[in-house]
Ligand SMILES: Nc1ncnc2c1ncn2[C@@H]1O[C@H](COP(=O)(O)OP(=O)(O)OP(=O)(O)O)[C@@H](O)[C@H]1O
């Protein structure tokens with residue numbers, strides 16, 4: 001749309017920012033429930049009864065973790081959920097950057113006495129979690145709900 | 151004797167997007183060995199750690215070239231070498247201690263621990279101001295029927 005010449009429709013779209021400005025007060029909901037493009041952002045966020053679920057997908061390495069972190073934090077700081085559930089059931093690969101991602105969120109949630117739950121770990125991801133001792137700081141749920149092969 | 155039966159070399163700029171490319175390339179190179187899925191996953195993880203360290207620490211405030219090479223030996227073992235010409239490590243022994251990190255809040259300090267757990271051998275040489283070289287060695291078991 002952006003590159004199109006300013007036709008009638010183009011002008012109409014041009015008014016969109018005004019509309020969004022009016023929505024500003026509510027916009028964090030739009031922001032939180034936004035579905036992100038799969039290869040740019042490996043994340044889907046959902047809020048239910050004070051629990052924020054972050055469904056991650058794709059390989060979680062340093063490259064992906066940096067982007068995912070920003071989005072989770074922006075939403076979490078606004079909502080301040082009592083629990084952040086990090087769902088790894090669609091994550092085929094994770095390295096220590098994923099552990100850093102979890103530990104960083106534990107630290108963030110602790111600012112308002114919230115906690116982190118980790119779910120959907122594959123056997124490989126579970127080994128990584130065990131090696132790190134991250135289980136002492138989070139609740140790790142059973143990984144029987146895997147959506148992708150690891 | 152440990153004779154080299156195949157080898158590859160590559161280099162790429164230290165952009166974080168290349169972390170996935172690097173472990174994918176190693177994985178593709180080794181696929182002909184028909185390795186056990188777990189063995190390959192372990193090595194991929196270790197490669198990801200070494201490359202990420204070059205990107206994040208070696209070339210902290212710049213973009214430099216990461217050099218990666220791999221050798222397959224006749225006994226089924228594999229060497230993967232990841233090298234950078236970045237800042238280098240002052241005290242390698244200390245850097246390799248689990249939980250040691252200079253990377254701040256978002257790093258767990260586990261990269262070397264993961265490499266050591268997931269590989270048979272990890273060799274690190276480094277010189278401050280010159281760069282760092284990490285060689286990962288792992289014996290890959292071949293897949294048998296039903297595995
Ligand atoms: N290629 C490198 N160049 C310069 N310093 C390095 C390099 N690799 C590792 N280091 C140093 O060694 C420390 C430990 O590395 P390690 O991979 O174990 O942990 P980390 O990278 O800090 O955290 P994590 O890997 O868990 O994200 C780093 O914090 C850094 O100071």
Ligand SMILES: [Mg+2]
Pocket residue numbers: 096199202203260261262
């Ligand atoms: Mg590291």
